[in-house]
């Protein structure tokens with residue numbers, strides 16, 4: 001029921017876009033900056049650039065697709081921000097909008113400020129998703145409690161941007177952002193199993209060994225999340241192996 005509703009919604013969206021769509025992730029919650037599932041112009045016109053002006057200098061074209069553009073898939077900062085909990089909250093996305101994502105790596109970062117100078121604050125340890133196959137597939141994944149980067153605190157009313165990156169199998173990165181304003185949890189729209197759920201045909205996998213957690217930076221920021229939310233089963237297996 002839940003899944004088929006979301007599937008049919010997705011399919012309607014997919015049909016509207018097929019032909020122009022050459023891409024990718026959609027952040028479902030909090031709301032993303034806008035539809036950037038566009039591929040415009042030709043590679044020849046852009047002389048191989050990811051983004052270029054047409055010969056009349058009037059239109060910016062994205063012959064490979066807008067979502068490949070760092071940091072936010074070709075979308076400028078928006079003013080219609082979503083209130084998001086001041087101690088962290090849910091992030092839901094649809095990762096299967098394009099072929100080639102039977103497996104994908106997902107990253108979630110925070111950019112601080114109304115127009116963030118960078119998106120260099122990881123919120124979680126990257127994880128891998130496994131979809132049904134390499135064709136576009138429907139479905140949503142949701143992390144119900146993504147924490148803030150460690151050591152950073154916000155006040156109610158502060159602005160930030162959540163950046164979701166999906167690495168395709170060949171290693172290229174798709175970008176998408178949601179602009180937020182921090183708010184007390186009671187002032188944030190309810191998150192429940194209609195807007196935050198995992199579709200059963202998308203599974204999660206870990207990609208890091210425990211030793212890679214000792215590498216620069218990541219362990220400070222994400223070890224608690226890593227242990228408590230995403231990867232307990234993996235750790236159990238890893239420890240089991242070490243003990244054996």
Ligand SMILES: *[C@@H]1O[C@H](CO)[C@@H](O)[C@H](O)[C@H]1NC(C)=O
Nearest residue numbers: 031032033034035078080082
């Ligand atoms: C913000 O506005 C754009 C353009 O109207 C829309 O596409 C997008 O979904 C909106 N985002 C939110 C979070 O409301």
Ligand SMILES: *[C@@H]1O[C@H](CO)[C@@H](O)[C@H](O)[C@H]1NC(C)=O
Nearest residue numbers: 052053054055056057058059
């Ligand atoms: C487009 O811009 C370039 C560089 O500024 C300029 O050389 C060229 O004449 C412009 N073309 C048109 C059609 O305005």
Ligand SMILES: *[C@@H]1O[C@H](CO)[C@@H](O)[C@H](O)[C@H]1NC(C)=O
Nearest residue numbers: 078079080081114157158159
């Ligand atoms: C947050 O962004 C909105 C526009 O999206 C702006 O009006 C507001 O002043 C910003 N808040 C802060 C604290 O900068």
Ligand SMILES: *[C@@H]1O[C@H](CO)[C@@H](O)[C@H](O)[C@H]1NC(C)=O
Nearest residue numbers: 111112113116117118119120
């Ligand atoms: C990234 O932005 C933060 C502010 O959000 C700033 O403190 C930090 O120095 C910036 N880092 C880099 C590498 O520019």
Ligand SMILES: *[C@@H]1O[C@H](CO)[C@@H](O)[C@H](O)[C@H]1NC(C)=O
Nearest residue numbers: 188189190191192193194195
């Ligand atoms: C889930 O939350 C949304 C608002 O975010 C609300 O409109 C909807 O009624 C809620 N659904 C249930 C079953 O509580």
Ligand SMILES: *[C@@H]1O[C@H](CO)[C@@H](O)[C@H](O)[C@H]1NC(C)=O
Nearest residue numbers: 142143196197198204229230
């Ligand atoms: C979705 O799956 C991930 C990974 O197992 C999990 O951390 C998350 O809590 C799940 N989301 C929901 C809404 O249950």
